[in-house]
Amino acid sequence: MTDPALDVITFILTVRSFNANQALDEQDLPPEHRRVFWEGGEIERPIAATTEGIRQATGVERPWDAVSGLMFTERDDFTGAIKLADAAMAESWFFDRVGAEQLQANPTLAYAYADDVDGEVDYEEARAANRSIRADRVWIDSLLAEYFQDEEDEDMLDLVDVRAPEEIEMTLDDLVLTAAQEEEIRKIVKAIEYRDYLGAIGLREIGKLLFVGPPGTGKTTASRALAEELDLPFVEVKLSMITSQYLGETAKNVDKFFEVAKRLAPCILFIDEFDFVAKTRRSDEHAAIKRAVNTLLKSIDEVSLIRDEVLLIGATNHPDELDAAAWRRFDEIVNFPKPDEPMRADILRVVTRQMDISDFDPEEIAAATEGLTGSDLRMVLREAVLEALTENRRTVTQEDLLAAVREFEERDTLRDLDMIDGDHEALVAGGGGHSHEHH
Ligand SMILES: Nc1ncnc2c1ncn2[C@@H]1O[C@H](COP(=O)(O)OP(=O)(O)OP(=O)(O)O)[C@@H](O)[C@H]1O
Ligand SMILES: [Mg+2]
Known part of the structure; x- marks a missing residue:
């Protein structure tokens, strides 16, 4: 979706409008733009779109390459700043590509161009919605x-x-x-x-x-x-x-x-x-x-x-x-109590939102994890993911999760052991988690 040329031109037009309108202040610049110019507790006009500034603001590695093909751009060889040779042409190129929504997200542009795009643009609202400089x-x-x-x-x-x-x-x-x-x-x-x-x-x-x-x-x-x-x-x-x-x-x-x-x-x-x-x-x-x-x-x-x-x-x-x-x-x-069973199921759902889990049944895991905290559940999940990766799988299964729960509980037993005097089987290599017959 992102278009490097559009990102760079948006930034340059923002810089230009900000310089041209003394009424605008830092609260009118989108956070990713103003961080480039905030210096010693203020933004000093005029601001300029240098190559490094554009890079920081837009994440476009080679800004000039992105816009040099457009007919209305030029570069100052001495400072490296990118400028608009023909601002009117740049603006019409820009309006062909953005609508009210994009202007609404950038108070400086909303102020300068509210009347130039189709749709409702409200500068005051844009400014209020922009994240505070603080x-x-x-x-x-x-x-x-x-x-x-x-x-x-x-x-x-x-x-x-x-x-x-x-x-x-x-x-x-x-x-x-x-x-x-x-x-x-x-x-x-x-x-x-x-x-x-x-x-x-x-x-x-x-x-x-x-x-x-x-x-x-x-x-x-x-x-x-x-x-x-x-x-x-x-x-x-x-x-x-x-x-x-x-x-x-x-x-x-x-x-x-x-x-x-x-x-x-x-x-x-x-x-x-x-x-x-x-x-x-x-x-x-x-x-x-x-x-x-x-x-x-x-x-x-x-x-x-x-x-x-x-x-x-x-x-x-x-x-x-x-x-x-x-x-x-x-x-x-x-x-902040330890989570009860329904809450553990909810935590599992939240922490796995970005993940792919086959046969996922958070209730079953919640039932098996009495006494575990949110932090413990995260650890269980991490373990299951790593375990699956050792088999080159990116999809975690319910069985991986249950195995990770068992492993977590073993860890917990280890933590409770007295490492010096203890004669628990887990302290002897070959004992511990494996099934032995010596009871
Ligand atoms: N209720 C919860 N929902 C989602 N995640 C949780 C929950 N509780 C804990 N976690 C996760 O567990 C991890 C540890 O939590 P956090 O550091 O906030 O705990 P804490 O109460 O400050 O612990 P400590 O007393 O050790 O400082 C975080 O990654 C957090 O996201
Ligand atoms: Mg803490």
């Missing part, structure tokens, strides 16, 4: 570069992982959620949408969620998917990291990652391994770490979705270890 990696990078310039700051950026929504691969569509989880997500989406109203009526204690549940139940994935859904940058912190280096600086580091979040706001601040807080308060940890944890609790009190536009999500595998002080700072607790 979801772009380049936007996040330029902001971080601006605020965190010296070396010490750069070290601190190692402690947090900032992800752009455009980089998040698994979306809410890829997750099977419980009804209660969906309800919480709906609430938080509304709270963000109506945050001015909530502030006005004095409801400020909103927007701090704690996700609790065993490993592999989707806590991290759901948090990221929420960032993708809401087009918000995702700032991720692992609490155990704050102690791994610069002991004396830990309290300051905690302050800093809240600062990163406030600078990027509106955003999601995800604090993983939240049980770390409780652990350090109980044990005889270094005083610096205790100070850091107290700073953390204080910062959590001070940050607000309504005022700072930071949505805080904590996650833990050990809710039982959290003390009251940590617990009461969250206004919603969201449970």
